[in-house]
Amino acid sequence: MKAYELNVAGVKRQLPIIAINEHIKIASFVILGDTELVTAAAPVLAEKLPEVDILVTAEAKGIPFVYELSKVLKMKRYVVARKSIKSYMRNPLTHEVNSITTQKVQTLYLDKQDVELLRGKRVALIDDVISTGESIQALEKLVQKAGGNVVAKAAILAEGDSAMRDDILFLEKLPIFK
Numbered sequence: 001m002k003a004y005e006l007n008v009a010g011v012k013r014q015l016p017i018i019a020i021n022e023h024i025k026i027a028s029f030v031i032l033g034d035t036e037l038v039t040a041a042a043p044v045l046a047e048k049l050p051e052v053d054i055l056v057t058a059e060a061k062g063i064p065f066v067y068e069l070s071k072v073l074k075m076k077r078y079v080v081a082r083k084s085i086k087s088y089m090r091n092p093l094t095h096e097v098n099s100i101t102t103q104k105v106q107t108l109y110l111d112k113q114d115v116e117l118l119r120g121k122r123v124a125l126i127d128d129v130i131s132t133g134e135s136i137q138a139l140e141k142l143v144q145k146a147g148g149n150v151v152a153k154a155a156i157l158a159e160g161d162s163a164m165r166d167d168i169l170f171l172e173k174l175p176i177f178k
């Protein structure tokens with residue numbers, strides 16, 4: 001299997017190159033379980049962030065990174081938007097999302113308790129990778145519905161054309177393959 005060598009925050013990884021449709025291949029970047037990479041990347045991205053009150057991510061792959069980043073920033077809480085509704089959620093806010101790796105439209109859900117944590121706050125949206133930008137945009141809409149003020153959008157990697165955006169913070173670029 002072909003691989004792409006990623007160097008980020010002093011950590012090297014061989015990412016398998018995977019076809020996601022007839023035209024596009026991506027270098028699969030999965031930080032779930034990768035304590036070394038998450039621990040190395042969090043303090044470097046923390047340095048780039050402006051002053052914020054709270055961090056928000058969407059499940060799933062953003063979760064370990066936002067956890068580590070919140071520890072580096074000495075924040076007691078962070079917020080996770082879920083991709084399915086759970087019986088323990090009360091009056092969730094919703095917004096639809098469609099990422100590069102997802103075959104169908106999904107919905108993001110924010111529990112009412114989390115909505116209250118975001119109202120009137122300076123929010124940084126955090127993800128492992130930004131590609132089409134659909135996921136981070138959906139998260140922004142959801143946070144705005146909750147009354148939060150998005151002051152930063154950040155990820156470990158910017159994939160494809162997103163690396164040319166000047167409204168996101170990231171550590172390294174990730175190419176898309178034909």
Ligand SMILES: O=P(O)(O)OC[C@H]1O[C@H](OP(=O)(O)OP(=O)(O)O)[C@H](O)[C@@H]1O
Binds near residue numbers: 098100128130133
């Ligand atoms: O900019 P985009 O094109 O939206 O792609 C980026 C999103 O895709 C991945 O999540 P994915 O949808 O694969 O879900 P997962 O984290 O639940 O695996 C990644 O974690 C980002 O959230």
Ligand SMILES: Nc1ncnc2[nH]cnc12
Binds near residue numbers: 027099100131159174
């Ligand atoms: N390169 C990548 N690997 C895993 N998930 C992704 N989501 C968007 N780009 C991705």
